[in-house]
Amino acid sequence: MLLERGPFAGSKNMYGGVVYPRILDQFHPNWWEEVPIQRWITRRSTMVLTATQAMTVDFRTQAWGEPPYNGATAYRPDFDHWLAGKAEADGAVLVTSTTALGLLRDEAGRIAGVRTDRPDGDIHADVVIACDGVNSFLAKEADLFGPGQTEAGNYTVGVKETIALPKDVIDERFGVRDREGVDIEILGGTGGVNGGGFLYTNLDTLAVGVVLKLPALGAQPRRPEEIIADLKAHAAIAPLVEGGTIVEYSAHLIPEAGRSMMPRLTTDGMLVAGDAAAMCLAAGIWLEGVNFAMASGIYAGEAAADALRAGDTSAAGLAGYERRLGDTFVLRDHEKLRRAPGLVLSDRVQHHYPQMIANVVERVFRVENPRPKPGFRRIVREERKRAGIGLRDLARDAWAGIRSFG
Amino acid sequence: MVLVSRRPEWPEISFEERIGTTRFDVHERAHIVVDGSVCTDCSTRECIVACPANLFVPTADGGIVFNYEQCFECGTCYLVCNREGAITWTYPEGGHGVVFART
Numbered sequence: 001m002l003l004e005r006g007p008f009a010g011s012k013n014m015y016g017g018v019v020y021p022r023i024l025d026q027f028h029p030n031w032w033e034e035v036p037i038q039r040w041i042t043r044r045s046t047m048v049l050t051a052t053q054a055m056t057v058d059f060r061t062q063a064w065g066e067p068p069y070n071g072a073t074a075y076r077p078d079f080d081h082w083l084a085g086k087a088e089a090d091g092a093v094l095v096t097s098t099t100a101l102g103l104l105r106d107e108a109g110r111i112a113g114v115r116t117d118r119p120d121g122d123i124h125a126d127v128v129i130a131c132d133g134v135n136s137f138l139a140k141e142a143d144l145f146g147p148g149q150t151e152a153g154n155y156t157v158g159v160k161e162t163i164a165l166p167k168d169v170i171d172e173r174f175g176v177r178d179r180e181g182v183d184i185e186i187l188g189g190t191g192g193v194n195g196g197g198f199l200y201t202n203l204d205t206l207a208v209g210v211v212l213k214l215p216a217l218g219a220q221p222r223r224p225e226e227i228i229a230d231l232k233a234h235a236a237i238a239p240l241v242e243g244g245t246i247v248e249y250s251a252h253l254i255p256e257a258g259r260s261m262m263p264r265l266t267t268d269g270m271l272v273a274g275d276a277a278a279m280c281l282a283a284g285i286w287l288e289g290v291n292f293a294m295a296s297g298i299y300a301g302e303a304a305a306d307a308l309r310a311g312d313t314s315a316a317g318l319a320g321y322e323r324r325l326g327d328t329f330v331l332r333d334h335e336k337l338r339r340a341p342g343l344v345l346s347d348r349v350q351h352h353y354p355q356m357i358a359n360v361v362e363r364v365f366r367v368e369n370p371r372p373k374p375g376f377r378r379i380v381r382e383e384r385k386r387a388g389i390g391l392r393d394l395a396r397d398a399w400a401g402i403r404s405f406g
Numbered sequence: 407m408v409l410v411s412r413r414p415e416w417p418e419i420s421f422e423e424r425i426g427t428t429r430f431d432v433h434e435r436a437h438i439v440v441d442g443s444v445c446t447d448c449s450t451r452e453c454i455v456a457c458p459a460n461l462f463v464p465t466a467d468g469g470i471v472f473n474y475e476q477c478f479e480c481g482t483c484y485l486v487c488n489r490e491g492a493i494t495w496t497y498p499e500g501g502h503g504v505v506f507a508r509t
Contacts, residue, residue, distance in 0.1 A: 007501045014509040075508050097501025100506070117500050119433040135481040139499075159458045161424075162508045205508060218452020218486040223460065227467065249424050250479040250509040251458035253485070394507060 002092045005099040010080025014252040017200035017207045018071040020182050024394040036082050038202035039181025040065050053358035065180050073181050073200045080212035103141050111269035119317040126313045127304040127396035129272045134253045136276035139263050148261030149279035150158035152215040157288035159224040159251045160209030168203045173240050174201050189231045193217050194345050197231045256282045258340040268314045271300040271321050283340035340404040356387035421460050425476050432475045433502035440472035444492040452486035461481050
């Protein structure tokens with residue numbers, strides 16, 4: 001049985017904007033023929049912004065516009081609705097408009113189902129899989145939460161405008177055709193609040209927004225919609241979004257700290273998956289979550305089925321879940337990148353390096369005849385000092401970066 | 407840092423218009439309750455700036471009024487709040503609250 005508190009699966013879900021569905025290969029071959037996506041990402045841009053500068057690394061490959069594809073923009077209410085339909089086709093019973101209020105326990109105190117807000121809404125179950133999102137009250141009630149999950153500093157809030165523009169205008173502005181799409185990730189552009197910006201192309205809308213670190217957001221005066229307005233007004237962004245009308249405004253929390261904030265994932269009669277298990281990968285150049293949610297849900301389901309067949313749904317009987325997570329990208333990527341979130345959200349990466357990089361590039365390409373060109377090394381040294389970055393900090397961050405991403 | 411650039415050409419919209427683009431099927435029960443009396447001696451008031459739905463409004467007498475109706479159910483408020491007992495946070499009744507469509 002699949003419980004959904006919204007009127008349909010996906011109605012409560014919002015995200016930055018790119019899904020990577022290759023995990024579906026083994027379960028739904030040729031999923032791309034029916035998945036309700038907006039555009040296939042064939043252009044991936046990483047943009048570094050300062051108040052008056054922008055430096056973009058722009059990559060394009062036509063390979064990502066053909067099967068098996070790579071990433072896609074999609075509306076979660078469409079995508080998740082489709083995915084829930086797949087579960088139904090495989091025998092799951094989807095019950096919508098039903099909120100799980102808490103856990104049921106048997107006489108021995110073992111988790112034995114959930115209490116819902118339906119009349120006579122107790123649902124007895126041998127295994128509960130808590131995929132109740134970033135605020136997971138079920139994992140909390142089961143005492144699985146780690147200390148990191150109650151720490152505001154481990155979260156960002158993502159705030160987003162969906163902006164309508166005609167498809168041909170989007171195609172022209174972003175240099176794409178048909179179902180090709182663009183994913184722009186932005187470092188800087190969030191004012192004094194650490195975080196980042198994003199701009200994604202849907203078919204006939206754009207998704208533009210910011211990700212803002214808590215609790216810092218609350219300790220400064222700019223509200224999220226004002227920070228988005230500043231980003232949209234930037235000289236590098238304004239021409240891309242101009243003239244569009246907002247057709248939806250949305251927000252969602254993001255668990256940012258990865259492996260270090262994950263809860264215990266298994267207890268007698270219960271598993272924790274997806275955002276509830278803090279499985280978002282916020283590693284700067286990689287920003288993923290929907291794939292981790294899908295995979296952890298699949299592995300939780302498989303482990304639960306194994307446990308039921310073996311007649312042992314204790315934590316030991318459910319051990320197949322964490323074994324699968326550990327054997328696959330779900331925990332491997334998180335283990336490997338466990339230092340990345342702290343680095344990405346550090347003040348140096350957020351403010352000092354963008355300023356230094358932009359200034360270096362500006363000076364490299366500035367022609368100041370009759371002065372001869374300064375050497376590259378000299379420019380870097382001067383701009384590093386000007387941005388207030390010590391050599392030791394630079395070395396330490398480089399080492400942390402190599403250990404995470406290398 | 408305030409970004410320096412020309413203001414581009416699109417109509418400025420009010421917050422009411424902005425949040426009016428999102429669908430909310432409001433239930434009669436308030437799923438989040440704020441005890442404004444706890445807030446009177448709070449000097450930091452992170453919720454007022456941080457709530458993306460702009461639901462926390464300071465009052466003249468130093469309290470805070472909260473309106474649950476157009477809530478994203480995101481959880482930002484209880485995470486940034488430092489005051490025990492100020493915010494009682496639950497999800498709305500099944501089928502109610504925010505209903506996203508294009509995000």
